[in-house]
Amino acid sequence: MLSGLRLPERIGRLEELANNLWWSWHSQARDLFRVLDYPLWRLGGHNPVKLLREISTDKLAAAAADPAFLNLYDSVMSAFDAEMSDNNSWFATEYPNALAGPVAYFSMEFAIHNSLPIYAGGLGALAGDLCKEACDLGLPLVGVGFMYPQGYFHQHISADGWQEEVYEQLSFDEAPIEPINPVPRSHWCGPLIQVELGDRSVQIGAWQVRLGRDNLYLLCCDIEGNMPEDKQLCARLYTADQEQRIQQEIVLGIGGVRALRALGIEPSVWHANEGHSAFMVLERVRDEIERGATFAEALRNVQATTVFTTHTPVPAGHDVFPVSLVEKYLHGYWESLGISREAFLELGRQDDTSDQAFNMTVLALKTADHRNAVSQLHGRITRRMWHGLWPEVQEDETPVSHITNGIHVPTWVAPEMGRLYEKHLGQDLSRRYDDTDLRALVLNIPDEELWTVRQVLKRKLIDAMIERARQCSTGRECTARQVLAMGALLDPNALIIGFSRRFTAYKRPGLILHDVERLKPIVTDRWRPVQIVFAGKSHPADLPSKQLLHDVYTLATDLGFQGRIAFVEDYDMHIAHYLVQGVDVWLNTPRRSHEASGTSGMKAALNGVLHLSVRDGWWYEGYNGTNGWAIGDEVQACDPVEEDRTDAAALYRLLEEEIVPLYYRRDRAGVPHGWLKMVKESIGSIVPFFCTRRMLKEYIEQMYIPSAGKQH
Numbered sequence: 121m122l123s124g125l126r127l128p129e130r131i132g133r134l135e136e137l138a139n140n141l142w143w144s145w146h147s148q149a150r151d152l153f154r155v156l157d158y159p160l161w162r163l164g165g166h167n168p169v170k171l172l173r174e175i176s177t178d179k180l181a182a183a184a185a186d187p188a189f190l191n192l193y194d195s196v197m198s199a200f201d202a203e204m205s206d207n208n209s210w211f212a213t214e215y216p217n218a219l220a221g222p223v224a225y226f227s228m229e230f231a232i233h234n235s236l237p238i239y240a241g242g243l244g245a246l247a248g249d250l251c252k253e254a255c256d257l258g259l260p261l262v263g264v265g266f267m268y269p270q271g272y273f274h275q276h277i278s279a280d281g282w283q284e285e286v287y288e289q290l291s292f293d294e295a296p297i298e299p300i301n302p303v304p305r306s307h308w309c310g311p312l313i314q315v316e317l318g319d320r321s322v323q324i325g326a327w328q329v330r331l332g333r334d335n336l337y338l339l340c341c342d343i344e345g346n347m348p349e350d351k352q353l354c355a356r357l358y359t360a361d362q363e364q365r366i367q368q369e370i371v372l373g374i375g376g377v378r379a380l381r382a383l384g385i386e387p388s389v390w391h392a393n394e395g396h397s398a399f400m401v402l403e404r405v406r407d408e409i410e411r412g413a414t415f416a417e418a419l420r421n422v423q424a425t426t427v428f429t430t431h432t433p434v435p436a437g438h439d440v441f442p443v444s445l446v447e448k449y450l451h452g453y454w455e456s457l458g459i460s461r462e463a464f465l466e467l468g469r470q471d472d473t474s475d476q477a478f479n480m481t482v483l484a485l486k487t488a489d490h491r492n493a494v495s496q497l498h499g500r501i502t503r504r505m506w507h508g509l510w511p512e513v514q515e516d517e518t519p520v521s522h523i524t525n526g527i528h529v530p531t532w533v534a535p536e537m538g539r540l541y542e543k544h545l546g547q548d549l550s551r552r553y554d555d556t557d558l559r560a561l562v563l564n565i566p567d568e569e570l571w572t573v574r575q576v577l578k579r580k581l582i583d584a585m586i587e588r589a590r591q592c593s594t595g596r597e598c599t600a601r602q603v604l605a606m607g608a609l610l611d612p613n614a615l616i617i618g619f620s621r622r623f624t625a626y627k628r629p630g631l632i633l634h635d636v637e638r639l640k641p642i643v644t645d646r647w648r649p650v651q652i653v654f655a656g657k658s659h660p661a662d663l664p665s666k667q668l669l670h671d672v673y674t675l676a677t678d679l680g681f682q683g684r685i686a687f688v689e690d691y692d693m694h695i696a697h698y699l700v701q702g703v704d705v706w707l708n709t710p711r712r713s714h715e716a717s718g719t720s721g722m723k724a725a726l727n728g729v730l731h732l733s734v735r736d737g738w739w740y741e742g743y744n745g746t747n748g749w750a751i752g753d754e755v756q757a758c759d760p761v762e763e764d765r766t767d768a769a770a771l772y773r774l775l776e777e778e779i780v781p782l783y784y785r786r787d788r789a790g791v792p793h794g795w796l797k798m799v800k801e802s803i804g805s806i807v808p809f810f811c812t813r814r815m816l817k818e819y820i821e822q823m824y825i826p827s828a829g830k831q832h
Contacts (some may be wrong), residue, residue, distance in 0.1 A: 127172075128184035131193055137295050138168035140330040142200060144233040145200045145252050145530040147198045147538065156183055165694065167235035170294040181229040204333055209822065210260020210551075219828050222334075224387035225251065226376055226397035230265050230336060231355060234297055234694045237271035238338065238739045239604065240357050240657075242719060243431060246494075247393055247721075249528035253812035254552075255332035256530075259820065262385055264376040264397075266368070267297070267309075267327045272357045275657050275690040277597050280732060285660050287356065289765050297338070300326040300383070309340045313378040317367050317717075318449045322350045324375045326383075335382070339375055360661035366441050366449055369480065369499025370766040373399025377407070387435075388828040391427040391819075392488070394481035395439055401426055401487040402467075415458050419487065427823045428488035430481060431716045433501045434626070439480040446478045471508055483522075486510060492822045493522040497740040501713055523822065524738055525717040526815035530551045532723040534701040536573045540565065543706075554813040559804035568789070574704075574728050574799075579612045583651075584695065586610075601795035605676040609683030610651055615783045616778035617722070617732070618703030620655035620691060623672075624665045626714040629654065632707060633675055634768035642682045642775055648784045650775065652707075655688035655699060691810065696720075701727040703778060707770070708733035709751065711763065725806040728799045732774065734767065736812060747802040749774050 128135055134152075143149035153168040157175050165233060183189045206212075229244030230236075230251065239245065247263070254261040269292075273285035277609050292308070295426040301310035316322075323343040329336040339676035341354040359365055377400050380387065392398055401422055408418030432438055443465060454464035467486055468478035485491055499522030507515045530550060533541070541549050544565045545558055552558075589606035590691040592598040610616070623629055632637060632652065642651045654672050658665040676685045688695055700706070706724035708715075708731070715737035722738065725731055731748035733739045743750050751769045786792050808814065 123626070124501060126137060126177075128180055129520045130190065131180070131186045131272065132166075133197055134193075135172060137170055137197070139298065140200075140332065141232050141296055141340060142203070142255065142330070143168065146196070147530075147535050148192065148199070152189075152192055152196050154191070154563075155189060156180075156716070164294075165234055167294060169235065169296050169298075170291075173294060174722070182605070190613045193313060195296050197258075198634050200210050203255075208259060210817075211258040211260075211746050213262075214826060215820070217390040218825055219260060221386045222262050222382060223254070223374075223389045223391055223824055224262050224264060224385070225254075225391045226264045226372065228265065228396040228402055229370065229394035230263060231693055232329070233296075233332065233335070234692055236297070237290065237684055238266065238268045238357065239691070239693075240272045243394060243721060246431075246525055249526070249531060249812045251331055251336065252335065252528045252531060253816045255334050257813070257820075258333075259816065259824075261334045262338035262380065263329075263334070264372070265336065265338050265373060266354050266357070266379065267340045267540040268354060268357045269340075270356045272655070273660065277605075277673055277689045278604070279597075279602060280675070281670045282676055283658055283666050283669055297327045297329050300337070309343070311343050311345070313375060313382050315371055315375040315378065316393070316452065317350075317370060318451065319348075320350075322346055322353070324371060324379065327378050336715060337376075337379060339371060339379060341371065343779075346755065356658065360659070362645065363445060365439070369396050370399055370449060372399045373401070376400055381407075389425055389427060389824045390422075391429070392484055393429050394431055395428075395484045398480045398484040398487070401484070402453070402457065405487075406681045408452075408460060408564070409456070423487055423489045425488040425827050426488040426623075427492075427827055428484040428820070429492050429494065429523075430484070430502060432481070433492050433505070433716045434714055435505070441478045441480070443476050443478055444529050446665070466792055474628060482506075482509065484805040487648075490827050491520045492823065493740065495738045496522055497713075497737065498522060498716040499710060500553045509664060518802050521822065523688040523815060523818045524741065524810065525719050525722075526692055526811040526813070527719050527722045527726065529811045531725060532697070532726055534573075534577050534727050536576055537701070537727050540573050542570060549784045554811050558808055562800050562804035565800060567791055567793050570717065570728065570741060570796055570799065571791050572682040575612070578616065578704070579702075581653075581698045582607065584601070584698045585686065588688070592789060599740070601677040603685050604679075605685075605687050607686030607688070610653075610686060610745075611649065611684075614649040614651050614684070614756045615705070615780060616653060616703045616795075617707050618653050618655075618699050618708045618729070619686070620696065620699045621708075621720055623656040623658040623669045624662065625668065626711045628709040628767075629656065629668055629672055631709040631764060632719060633672065633679075633769055634764060635772065636675070640680060642772065642780065644680075645780075649684060649769065650780060651684045651698065653686045653688060653703060655691040655695065657691055698722075700729065701725040703729055704783065705730050705732050708737075708739065709767065710734055710736050711760070712736050712754075719810075722806060722810040725802050728803060730795075730798060732779065733808075734773075744801075744804055744805055746799070747805045748799065749779065 162829050225246040229239040229531040231239035231244035251263050268292045270287045272285050299309040303310040311323040312326050323346050325340040325343050327338045342351045353652045404422045405418045410476050468483040470479050470482050478536050495504040502520050507518045509517050525542050528573045545561045585607035589603045589608045590708035593603050675688045700723040706721050706729050718737040721731045735750045735754050752767045782795050
């Protein structure tokens with residue numbers, strides 16, 4: 121049991137539930153832990169493992185004797201057991217015996233819950249949502265990633281507005297994980313396999329994370345016997361050092377395959393989420409050759425069962441390593457494949473001008489038969505970008521399809537919105553939220569009920585921000601301007617625009633601040649004020665984006681805005697829930713053709729938040745003219761300065777002429793019926809189409825089943 125704590129027998133399965141992240145996307149399961157000790161639940165970051173370690177025996181005994189708690193406990197455990205043994209899932213019903221083994225899903229990051237901080241942004245959120253949906257649909261899947269003991273950094277904004285990074289060591293005793301091959305020191309992870317990095321071998325262990333019936337395996341390098349620098353190899357997510365990065369990708373790709381083999385797991389399909397894990401294809405080719413195949417035969421066999429998803433629409437976003445690093449760390453590997461150095465390097469060569477570069481996306485594209493981009497527009501851009509790899513076909517026939525990203529509805533829907541949906545759309549909504557017939561039902565939700573829920577969510581966001589400001593003012597030295605910038609003066613009755621995402625130049629976080637003198641009257645209007653809430657992190661090595669963040673934060677402290685611009689520091693999954701649920705408008709301003717898909721706007725739409733975006737990524741296909749707003753036109757921008765100027769002008773015009781007037785146009789009861797009509801159109805036209813249930817079904821039908829059918 122946890123730290124020697126003995127749970128009362130009547131509620132003895134709480135530990136089992138706490139260590140299966142199934143609870144994180146089932147509201148009743150979260151309620152079960154919340155009511156045990158709500159203050160402790162909040163202080164522990166909504167982490168049930170930590171809660172059970174720290175809760176008093178008296179409270180556990182009281183819960184075991186409380187009829188209301190026991191009814192909830194029995195209901196949750198019954199639902200848990202039913203899903204763990206469900207043979208009537210969608211996948212089992214539609215595709216019985218279609219897969220001899222699971223889908224192996226490789227990703228550099230997975231965002232499942234705050235208690236497991238091994239994610240940085242959108243790629244991790246997409247991977248986590250896909251894994252949860254796999255569990256819901258009954259798709260057998262194993263995830264393969266890294267256990268980052270320092271995760272991604274915590275963000276602190278200094279008094280003068282600069283981001284400071286704080287790294288915290290993960291407490292393994294308080295995380296919902298268990299070691300493969302535990303060793304005596306606590307429940308630490310022991311060696312499982314080894315991977316060669318040039319002339320040395322590195323011991324690799326693994327941790328298991330339970331996601332309902334499926335599992336996630338996280339590789340770990342902090343193993344006794346490894347050199348100190350190798351122990352730190354997997355310490356942090358997305359290192360800026362290229363040499364450490366290629367080592368990480370060798371461990372993820374080659375080590376991930378070896379770990380699954382060591383665990384006796386034989387996948388039917390192998391899915392590489394981005395080029396980071398492309399080396400896994402080479403390890404599988406090596407396995408085939410060991411069993412007697414030639415390199416050409418082995419490559420064909422591996423290609424047939426490999427799926428590759430690319431998320432990056434600009435060349436600079438792809439991992440490209442100098443040939444010198446490839447030679448340093450993989451110089452013995454091509455011999456095991458039975459090919460020459462030149463043939464090996466050709467696998468990662470984009471064209472004749474890239475002799476000294478090894479491109480991981482090119483490697484993945486050349487070694488997978490099933491390739492996809494993550495939105496309709498991104499598919500078009502990707503085919504143009506990589507057409508040179510298939511010069512014999514027309515550009516639009518480049519063999520890369522698209523499956524538009526989606527969100528996992530149970531994870532991101534606010535409980536209050538979930539109850540409203542169940543009331544008007546049906547109790548079985550969790551199994552049919554990709555049903556396009558829901559659109560008509562959404563339009564019948566009474567405006568008054570929808571508005572009431574929206575106001576509740578808005579107040580929850582502001583309360584959370586004020587609480588953070590209070591903690592800052594009491595827990596550390598905080599200036600009055602810092603408290604102001606944290607949103608201490610926000611008004612729940614005023615329109616709130618949210619901009620929350622990774623801070624980087626192409627996302628243009630400062631676009632809405634382009635013309636301060638034009639923005640101020642919009643923000644400070646006495647009768648129709650506008651508030652703007654920013655959140656996001658800059659990569660520690662990205663100095664230009666840190667400058668952008670500093671500029672935004674500085675304006676948040678400008679008294680001329682009357683406290684109506686705020687910056688939420690340390691953006692993570694927890695505060696993301698408040699933001700996508702609590703603002704009124706979700707702002708997205710990437711440079712055109714720079715956003716592959718994006719998913720944050722989908723999460724906001726699910727909760728009744730209207731989308732205001734450039735028509736890039738998913739909004740290119742999601743916008744229908746009545747479910748939100750499009751900034752500017754669709755034409756390809758030329759000069760960035762001109763693009764910023766025209767888009768900022770279009771944004772201000774939308775705010776002044778359409779968005780603000782519509783929000784404040786109310787009936788005598790204070791209900792904005794015109795606004796809510798657009799909200800309902802947004803929900804009905806977006807949720808069924810941009811959810812992981814639709815997305816994963818497309819992966820299954822278009823990628824996984826055809827891939828599994830090609831096994832030799």
